[in-house]
Amino acid sequence: MKIATMKTPDQVIIPLEQHAGAVCNPVVSVGDIVSVGQLIGDGKSMIHSSVSGEVTAISELPHPAGKNVLSVVIKTHDGEKKEFKPGDFSTYKMSRIIRDSGIVEPNGLPTVYKKADINTIIINGTNTWDLSSNEALMLDHPSEIVDGLRALIKSVGAKKATIIIELDSEALQVMRTETIPDSNIKIIATPTYYPPGTESTLAKKFANKKVPRGSTPDDRGVLVSSISAMKALYDALCDGMPMIKKVVTVAGAVRSPKNVLVEIGAPIKDVIEACGGCTGTPVKLIMNGAVSGAAQYTDEVPVIKTTTGILVQTESDINREPPSPCINCAWCVDECPIGLLPHLLYGYADSAQFDKCAELYIGDCVECGMCAYVCPSKLPIVQIIRYGKHGVAAMEAEMEVEA
Amino acid sequence: MTLTISPLPHAKSRESVKSVMWGTVAALIPISLAAIYLFGFPAVKIILATVIAAVVSEIIIYKAASHPITIGDGNAVLIGLLLALLMPPGVSEHIWVPIIGAAFAIAVAKYIFGGTGTLVFHPALIGFAFLLAAWPTLMGAASTPNLGSFSDLLIETGAGRLVEASPALVLLGGAFVLYKKYVDRRVALSATVLLILLILISGKGWQLPYILTGGYFLGLIFLAADPITTPVTKRGRLVYGTVLALLILIQLHFGAYFTGMCFAVLMMNVFSPFIDKNTIPKPIGGD
Ligand code: SF4
Ligand code: SF4
Numbered sequence: 001m002k003i004a005t006m007k008t009p010d011q012v013i014i015p016l017e018q019h020a021g022a023v024c025n026p027v028v029s030v031g032d033i034v035s036v037g038q039l040i041g042d043g044k045s046m047i048h049s050s051v052s053g054e055v056t057a058i059s060e061l062p063h064p065a066g067k068n069v070l071s072v073v074i075k076t077h078d079g080e081k082k083e084f085k086p087g088d089f090s091t092y093k094m095s096r097i098i099r100d101s102g103i104v105e106p107n108g109l110p111t112v113y114k115k116a117d118i119n120t121i122i123i124n125g126t127n128t129w130d131l132s133s134n135e136a137l138m139l140d141h142p143s144e145i146v147d148g149l150r151a152l153i154k155s156v157g158a159k160k161a162t163i164i165i166e167l168d169s170e171a172l173q174v175m176r177t178e179t180i181p182d183s184n185i186k187i188i189a190t191p192t193y194y195p196p197g198t199e200s201t202l203a204k205k206f207a208n209k210k211v212p213r214g215s216t217p218d219d220r221g222v223l224v225s226s227i228s229a230m231k232a233l234y235d236a237l238c239d240g241m242p243m244i245k246k247v248v249t250v251a252g253a254v255r256s257p258k259n260v261l262v263e264i265g266a267p268i269k270d271v272i273e274a275c276g277g278c279t280g281t282p283v284k285l286i287m288n289g290a291v292s293g294a295a296q297y298t299d300e301v302p303v304i305k306t307t308t309g310i311l312v313q314t315e316s317d318i319n320r321e322p323p324s325p326c327i328n329c330a331w332c333v334d335e336c337p338i339g340l341l342p343h344l345l346y347g348y349a350d351s352a353q354f355d356k357c358a359e360l361y362i363g364d365c366v367e368c369g370m371c372a373y374v375c376p377s378k379l380p381i382v383q384i385i386r387y388g389k390h391g392v393a394a395m396e397a398e399m400e401v402e403a
Numbered sequence: 404m405t406l407t408i409s410p411l412p413h414a415k416s417r418e419s420v421k422s423v424m425w426g427t428v429a430a431l432i433p434i435s436l437a438a439i440y441l442f443g444f445p446a447v448k449i450i451l452a453t454v455i456a457a458v459v460s461e462i463i464i465y466k467a468a469s470h471p472i473t474i475g476d477g478n479a480v481l482i483g484l485l486l487a488l489l490m491p492p493g494v495s496e497h498i499w500v501p502i503i504g505a506a507f508a509i510a511v512a513k514y515i516f517g518g519t520g521t522l523v524f525h526p527a528l529i530g531f532a533f534l535l536a537a538w539p540t541l542m543g544a545a546s547t548p549n550l551g552s553f554s555d556l557l558i559e560t561g562a563g564r565l566v567e568a569s570p571a572l573v574l575l576g577g578a579f580v581l582y583k584k585y586v587d588r589r590v591a592l593s594a595t596v597l598l599i600l601l602i603l604i605s606g607k608g609w610q611l612p613y614i615l616t617g618g619y620f621l622g623l624i625f626l627a628a629d630p631i632t633t634p635v636t637k638r639g640r641l642v643y644g645t646v647l648a649l650l651i652l653i654q655l656h657f658g659a660y661f662t663g664m665c666f667a668v669l670m671m672n673v674f675s676p677f678i679d680k681n682t683i684p685k686p687i688g689g690d
Contacts, residue, residue, distance in 0.1 A: 341684070343635065
C-alpha cells in the first residue's frame with residue numbers, strides 16, 4: 001500500500017468555504033452530535049463531517065488561503081463510531097450526486113457543475129514536483145478509479161476518456177492493465193513537465209481543443225477532472241460516502257515523507273506528526289507544492305478538499321537570492337500556461353501603470369508561479385502581479401464611481 | 404514556531420543571470436581555443452585585450468555613475484569575448500583598436516541604453532560596427548572562408564576572423580546554449596533553416612558554403628538569438644527569425660558576407676520592440 005492511514009485527529013476544523021467564493025451555510029449548531037458523513041454545510045457544494053463527535057464551535061478560523069473563514073470545529077468522540085448508513089444515489093443524476101457528495105476538483109470547483117455536451121473526458125493523473133498523491137491513488141485503487149470514470153463517462157454521455165500519466169510513473173502500467181477492457185478509455189503517457197497546466201491547457205494539449213479566452217473546456221465538449229475526484233465518485237456511488245477524506249502527500253523536511261489518507265479538517269500539525277514530525281526547524285509550511293502552493297502562518301490550518309500536499313521547508317530550502325533587473329530573456333513567456341507576458345505585467349505593475357496591466361490581461365493570471373520559478377533574475381513576479389491585480393481592481397472601481 | 408510567509412513560488416530554478424552569461428562564455432571557450440590554435444599569439448592578445456577592456460570600462464563607467472557594479476554576472480566578459488571573436492587576427496598589431504571597440508560597446512550600447520535587459524542593440528555588434536566605420540581597412544578580414552572540403556568544418560584554414568577558425572566548434576557551443584535555452588531557439592532555428600532554404604530555392608546554391616562558416620553560426624545562434632535583443636512574444640520571435648533570414652539573403656545578394664550578416668542583425672534589433680507590440684498573444688481559457 002502506498003497510502004498510509006492516519007489516526008483520526010482529536011479535533012477537526014472544517015472550513016465552510018472550501019474554495020474561494022463558495023461559502024456554505026452551517027446546518028449544525030454548537031453542541032450537536034454529528035456522525036461521519038453527516039451534512040454540516042449546505043450551499044453551492046456540500047460539506048460533510050469527516051468524523052463522529054460533537055460540534056464544539058462554529059467560528060472564524062485560519063484557512064489555508066491565508067484568511068479567516070467560518071469553520072465548524074468538531075471534537076472527535078473516542079471509540080464511539082456511529083454506524084454510517086450509505087445514501088442511495090442510484091437514481092440521482094450525476095451532477096446531483098456530485099453536489100450532494102461534495103465532490104470537488106483540486107481547483108475547488110465541482111466536477112460537473114453546468115450543462116454541457118461532453119465529448120471527451122480528460123483525467124489528470126500527473127503529479128507536480130514532490131507531490132505524488134495521484135500516483136499513490138492509482139497504485140492503491142486502480143479499479144475504483146476506473147469504475148468512477150466509467151460511471152462518469154456513461155452519465156455525461158462522453159465518447160472517450162483519457163487518463164494522463166507521467167512516462168516514468170509506476171502507475172502507468174497498472175492503469176493500462178486496468179483499462180484493457182475499455183476501448184473508450186485511453187492512457188496517455190507524457191514526459192514529466194510542469195505546470196500540468198490549467199484545465200484549458202490540458203484540453204488543448206490532450207484533446208486538441210483550443211479553449212478561447214473567456215470560455216471553459218466544457219464549452220468545447222471537454223471535461224477535465226482528476227484522479228481524486230474519480231475515487232471520490234466511486235466512494236459516493238458504491239458506498240454512499242461523501243468526500244470527507246483526501247490523500248495528501250507530505251514532503252520535504254519530515255522524518256518519513258509519504259502519502260497519507262487524511263480526514264478533511266485535520267490540522268496540518270497532526271498530519272506532519274503522523275509522518276514522524278519535522279526534521280530540523282521548519283521555516284515554511286506550504287500547502288500544495290513548492291511552486292504554486294501557499295505558505296501558511298500557522299500549523300493549525302486544516303486540510304481541505306483542495307489540499308493535495310503539505311511541504312515542509314527549512315532555511316536551506318529557501319532561496320533568498322536578491323533579484324536583479326529583468327534581462328528580457330522571455331523564459332517567463334515560454335512557461336506561462338495561459339499565454340501571458342509576465343515580464344511586462346511585472347514591469348507595468350511595478351511602476352503602477354495599471355491600465356497597461358489590464359490591457360495585457362493581468363486578470364487572467366492563475367498565479368501558478370511558473371514565471372517566477374524560471375526567472376533567472378529571481379524577480380518576485382507573482383507578488384507584483386498580485387499587486388497589479390489590486391491596482392486594476394481599484395482603478396476599475398474608481399472609473400465606475402466616475403461613470 | 405515562527406513561520407515565514409511569502410508569496411509563491413517557494414522554489415526557484417537554479418538558473419540565474421550569472422549562469423546564463425557564464426554558461427554562454429563557457430560555450431565559446433572551444434572556438435576561442437581553436438582560434439588560438441590556428442592564429443597563435445595574436446588571437447590570445449585580442450581576446451585578452453577585449454575582455455579586459457570590456458570589464459575595466461564597465462567598472463569605470465558604473466563606478467562613475469555610482470551604479471552597482473555587476474561584473475560578476477559575466478555580461479561584460481561575454482560582450483568582450485564575442486567582440487574578440489569577430490576580429491581579424493591582423494588587428495593584434497593595433498591592439499588599441501579592439502580595446503576601443505570593447506569600451507565603445509560597453510559605454511554606448513550597454514550603459515547608455517540602460518544596461519542588460521533594456522538595451523536595444525547587441526553591444527558586441529555595436530562595437531564591431533563602430534570599428535568597421537572608423538577603421539574599415541583594419542576590420543577587413545584577410546580572407547573570406549568558403550567551405551571547400553569536409554575538413555574545413557573542423558579547422559578552417561581560410562579563416563579570416565577568429566570565430567571562423569572552426570565551424571564545428573561554434574556549432575558545438577551553439578548546441579549547448581540552444582539546449583540550455585541561453586539563446587532563443589525560435590530565432591536561431593527559424594533564421595538558420597529559412598536562410599538555407601532560401602539560398603537553395605533562389606538558385607544561389609553556390610553561396611551556401613559561404614554561410615556554413617563559424618561567423619554565420621556565431622551570428623545566427625549567439626548574436627541574433629541573444630535573448631536580450633530579441634522579441635519576447637513567441638510569434639514575434641518567429642517573425643524576427645524569418646525577416647532576419649530575408650535581410651541576410653539580401654545582403655548576400657550584394658556580396659556582403661560576414662559584415663552583411665552583422666548589419667542584418669543590428670537592423671532587426673531595431674524592430675524588436677515593434678514586433679513585440681504587434682504580436683501580443685491572447686490568453687487562453689478563463690471563466
Ligand atoms: S503566475 Fe500568472 S503570469 Fe506567471 S506563469 Fe502563471 S499564469 Fe502566467
Ligand atoms: S524570466 Fe525574468 S528576466 Fe526573463 S524576461 Fe521574464 S521577468 Fe525578465
